Amino acid sequence: MRPWALLALLLISAGHPAGAAEVRRGGLVVEYTDARDRAELNAVFLAWSGAVRDLRAIGLNVPATVRIEAAGSAAEFAARTGEPAGIAASTRGRVIRTQRLSALGARGLLPFTVRHEAFHTAQPAGLPRWLAEGLARTFSGEALNDPPAPTGLERVPDASLSARLLERDPARLTTAYHEATRRARQLVRTRGWRAVLGAAARP
Ligand SMILES: [Zn+2]
Secondary structure (H helix, E strand, C coil): CCHHHHHHHHHHCCCCCCCCEEEEECCEEEEECCHHHHHHHHHHHHHHHHHHHHHHHCCCCCCCCEEEEECCCHHHHHHHHCCCCCCCEEEECCEEEECCHHHHHHCCCHHHHHHHHHHHHHCCCCCCHHHHHHHHHHHHCHHHHCCCCCCCCCCCCHHHHHHHCCCCCHHHHHHHHHHHHHHHHHHHHHHCHHHHHHHHHCC
16 A cells, blocks of 8 residues: 555545535435535536436436545545545445546536436346446446447456456456447447347346
């Protein structure tokens, strides 16, 4: 563990970071520590309400209460989630942990990130990882920016693709996300959201 990671861990070990602010609108609570994040709150709540509406249209419901915890820095995010620093957010149950909101906003990633993680809070239990990520990126709109070129992973079996989504190498991880999204998009195109979600939810 590098010193900065240890420091970040010590800072958050007491639970919530010092100086954290919390805002609730409806069923969504947003906690942030960096004052710059305040300017992004409207965008977060707007993206959330749009996602809730669009999820309902495909037969999915977000939990009654969901919490977004925005980290103050990339190091703090990595320490909190164990994810690589290049990941935008990570969802466990009803808690969505994100990078600093203003950092996501500056890169144009905030609405996509909120929609992607909203999908994860509402997705049927038991979805294989590759399908969950592919559907989340299709739902969020991230898929529209994927390169049209072949990913080179077309022949990789679904289960191996799920394993590749745990890679730490950023380039290999990105390619795996693109391939998972290509497969999920194809399923949604040919069968429709409700059929894909229904089939996936069956034991
Ligand atoms: Zn995801």
